Amino acid sequence: MNTLLKIAREQKNLKTRELAQLIGIDQALISKFEKGTRKPTKEQIKKLSEVLDIDYETLITEWIKARILYEIKDEEFGIKALQLAEAEAIYNASFKRKPLSKNLQAILVDIDLLKKELDNFRQFDSFRIAQALELEYTFESNRIEGNTLTLRETDLVVNEGLTVSGKSMREHLEAINHQEAIGYIKQLLERNFSLNERELLSIHNLILRGIIPEDAGKYRKVQVMIKGSSHMPPQPYLVAKAMEDYFIWFLENKNKIHPIILAAEMHERLVTIHPFIDGNGRTSRLVMNLILLQHGYVIANIKGDYNTRMQYYKALEIAQTSNNKEDFLVFIAQTEKESLERYISIIKQ
Template sequence: MKTLLKNAREKKGLKTREVAQLLGIDQALISKFENGSRKPTKEQITKLASILEIDFETLMVIWLKERILYEIGDDDLALKAISLAEEQIKYNVSFVRKSISKNLQNLLNEIDVLKKKLDTFREFDSFRIAQALELEYTFESNRIEGNTLTLRETDLVINEGLTISGKSMREHLEAINHVEAIAYIKQLMERNFPFNERELLSVHNLILRGIIPEDAGRYRRVQVMIKGSSHMPPQPFIVPKEMEDYFIWYSENKGKLHPVILAAEMHERLVTIHPFIDGNGRTSRLVMNLILLQNGYVIANIKGDYDSRMSYYQALETAQTSGKKEDFLLFIAQIEKECLERYLGIISK
């Protein structure tokens, strides 16, 4: 792999410093990748394939081969272990493929093409663009839940510190809290912190801070019903066990599923458990977007207008009452695709 990386870089006429800037890492690491003294991460391999225009599958196969050899060496039992691993991998891949429809797989393929293109434009990322899109996300996520602040009013509350006449204090706090929650999940992403129960409760605490302080960052202690839905969330005494299973499922599947599927599943599973007295929707969408950001995707911003909201709720209802998640997975994947297209349209100019 070291020769492949160096030859591809030189063919592109790039210096190690330039590749390092595009990857966002130290220049010395590029030299170590090329002389074989350091192995890139999986994420770095994905970016290198895009930057150096190397076939992704070719580079990934070489990277995996070298990782396997490094881990097992030339032990006498290595071949037997590889044979057993091969059987398990074939089973896992077959199971995942069977569980995804052709339509969904085609949509994921389109998303991956957009993601690879996005990776080549990362140097054009802008704080102001991110700030504007995050403002829109706050506006739309709150609008889904019934907040009546307009986009402009949301901007004035967050960035100008103004109070909007005729709007409740709760609506003001929902805007402020959501922006702070976005900042928090971005911190988790940038510092590569693992997503666990503590971080989930911290996100929820930010969402309800100053609104229902006694329940902020705490699982509910009463039974709840979801307005307009036939789904009945579990009894409060079951919630801690359901949440334990939720994080076990995440640990077992975060390396197996496509990131968009993983993000959508974590959203649907959390909002189905409905572990909090309030703020479940906003928290679930933030969890979904944390996973997307961690994997190099963009925020999937579900619109809060009537038609979009009804499509969102109906897809969720189907998943919650019948266990059929196809509609919801397709819905989230389509949103992510549209958001990727929009983001690329902005930064590529």
């Protein structure tokens, strides 16, 4: 950074005395900055950037790098600590929330108007409507993950207890388990439970029960990769800390942001951490819908057809690799809007 400052000053044809006057500091400090014997403060970095026309991001990055290198020096475990810090910094950055776009705000307004309309028709709601839509949700959520049972076959397996010829035992268990997991989150709603680690692990346990029993309801102990995605989930030794941060974020934000955004964020953040060997997608969508139902919305049923699935995966990929969640938040909000519209149309009939 010291060389960068000197070159920029000379290009501006400024003497150290002149630069010091413009910054409002002692001339000797400028010389020390350029020799590397003294580090400027963050506020001085900002002023130097403005006066010398140096890109602030470039200058502050050099400043942070110098501070890090100074701290680790020749420490034996300095490099390992740096690698751990980098991994944590990446995942902490994903927990920062950006302002909502006008497009997303407009969809949320539409959703809240639909919810008010739905509230006026609640007396016409029925168990059979909920049962049919929950079955569709099980079918679609499993279809996203590659389950080949049709909606009718899912009904036969879940409600009739039948087996479908040509379909694997895993596919049968995925249908049964998912339906039971829906039942479990409905029990949580009746008990007015807020999401916590214990309940999350219980949901995941139901999803993988009988499929991978040794990993059901447990965080992974190995590194994983997401098929078809360039996103690399955190190393297994970082999962527990990432999940701790996940629940801290939830507690800090559950009463501050719109429920649709809260639900979508909790879905994206969980699947990005990818804390389980398998069942991350289904568990993340169940967590999202638990939050939606808690706030009086309906299940946001993401379809499992090819086009919708690809749109869903693409939006997730962008959120995970560029820290730009706009597409994903819009996708979830639009899905909830369409689910509300359909629910209202069914009740009105």
